[in-house]
Amino acid sequence: MIFNYKIADIVFSADIIYKSTYERMKDYLAPEGEKPEFGFKITDADIAEERRLSPYDFPDNVYEHTAVYRKYIYEIMEKYDAFFFHCSAIAVDGEAIMFTARSGTGKSTHRNLWMKNFGDRVTVINDDKPVIRRIDGKFYVYGTPWQGKEGLGCNIRVPAKALCFLSRAEENSIGPIDTISVVAKLMNQTVRPSDPWLMSNLLDLLDGFVRQVDCYDLRVNMNDDAAIVAYNGIKGK
Template sequence: MFTGKYKIADKVIEVTSIYEKVHDYCKGYETDEQADFSVAITPEDIKSEKEKSDSEYSYEGLPLPNFSDDLLEETAVYRKMAEKTPAFDTVVFHGSVIAVDGHGFLFTAKSGTGKSTHTALWREYLGDKAVMVNDDKPMLKITDNGVIAYGTPYNGKHHLGCNMSVPLKAICIITRGEKNSIVRIDKSEAYAMLLQQVYRPQDPLQMAKTLKLVDKLAENVELYKLACNMDIEAAEVAYNAMKG
């Protein structure tokens, strides 16, 4: 067994794993501080992740993947973390967060729509002013005084992101469109997508807490919908509308 402690979203998590690769994945987040909570992986957890993965691929009509046990364990660690973070007013969110001038902007969309492509356009358009916080699964700490977005080790297939935090100014839902246009939307228009993209715990109490946090999230950040064609102009249109 392998054990390490990592500080993610200002909480210290002690991780006990079967394989060492999990701890390589979490490099850059190490700490010696006292743990706020712990997760431990069993062979049953890895088996469960394989079953979930096979089921998802079968549903999509795709060939079953041959993920290694240590890769499945990484997913199991992520899932166990995400199950526990709502107790600390924090959720895992599927999206891409970029920081500009001390403000965070989160882009989310249905899979394959192009949220990572869009944040790449922001980096092209804004240069060094734009910093990737996390390109896949940031954590959001949601309080009455605002929302803070945090980088996590779970930063997408291109590993874009870093161990940093930023106040979240806005969430933007991306759709495909021939012309680039952006509009401000209200909570009712955004809620279904927010709920779809947040990690939804299996534990009923933590799920109830997550629903309350999603409500508070929608009330504490600006909400937008962007239709874009993935041209560099899309970044210009989005940035100028959202920067305030």
């Protein structure tokens, strides 16, 4: 069945097979009357391709959800000033803070510490695959229906404030990180277009992103004050 979705303020149509995909994405159905800017259909071949790329063996309906993601992200990277990288993104007092790390580092654990310390001031935007867009020169972090293992996130848009590269350490500390490392790490976590123009656009976008968003090397243990140290480093700036 065909549904219209609106994700990161971009309306598109998706012809999907499984009810579970509809359920996972229902918070992102487009309002009545808004016209899709592009559309695609999920086929058995798309699902087979997701299965091939996956290290797991999930039922087909799970792979449909990731197939929609892949088609959507390729379209928006091509047509809009948009990109993604794996991270946990939270809104704190209306500003987005993103945490990225190698899997297994403890992104979710650290995100939990923020929720515990700051309570209602923190909203999870997306815990796995938010979309980053530049609109009128400003970068925003958007919630998406691809929310990771714990299914945390919501359909909101928040101005981007900071990006933290998270690693584990005995003592908590936060410090600057050089631009070239940020770009290299982000490039390693996103879809790299092979088309030279699209690649050039992506590099332009990253250049703008690193100029506007404060980037940090954040080293944390799993104690409560890890979030306080990080908060003071980011907000005290």
